Amino acid sequence: MRILKIFLVFNFLLGLSSASYSFTDREIQQEDKKVEIGIKQLPEKVRFHITDHFHGVKILHIYKRLKGKTTIGYLVEVEKDAQKLALNYDQEGKFQNKTILKQ
Numbered sequence: 001m002r003i004l005k006i007f008l009v010f011n012f013l014l015g016l017s018s019a020s021y022s023f024t025d026r027e028i029q030q031e032d033k034k035v036e037i038g039i040k041q042l043p044e045k046v047r048f049h050i051t052d053h054f055h056g057v058k059i060l061h062i063y064k065r066l067k068g069k070t071t072i073g074y075l076v077e078v079e080k081d082a083q084k085l086a087l088n089y090d091q092e093g094k095f096q097n098k099t100i101l102k103q
Contacts, residue, residue, distance in 0.1 A: 034063035034075060045093030046074055053095075054087070056080055077101065 039047070042062055050057065057078040065073040073096070074089040084101035 032065055032067050032072065034065050037062050037064045042074060042076070043089075043093035046076065046089050046095075049089075049093070049095050050076065050078070050087065054078060054080070054085075057085075060084070 039059065039062060041064065050059075057080040059076060059078050061075075061077040063075040063077075064071055065075060071091045073091055074093070076087045076089070078085050078087060082102075086099040086101055088096040088098070090096055
């Protein structure tokens with residue numbers, strides 16, 4: 001417990017308190033974050049899936065989802081006919097689901 005207190009004080013003094021961490025049972029777990037990437041950084045499997053199943057969409061944003069430094073998936077925001085969708089893929093590029101963002 002004392003080590004955790006020292007870590008918290010040290011973290012605050014260094015200005016690192018804005019990092020995304022949750023403290024539970026003496027564990028430090030990093031929360032998921034997303035980083036915008038370009039189309040060329042998207043796995044080929046994802047690009048083919050979008051071309052085959054969402055033909056004619058306009059890609060608005062592409063994000064790599066990270067847990068720490070590990071890629072845990074991809075999020076692609078697309079638009080077609082004034083409808084915005086979020087397409088979710090796992091770290092290997094396998095399609096997970098779609099969410100309607102705006103109609």
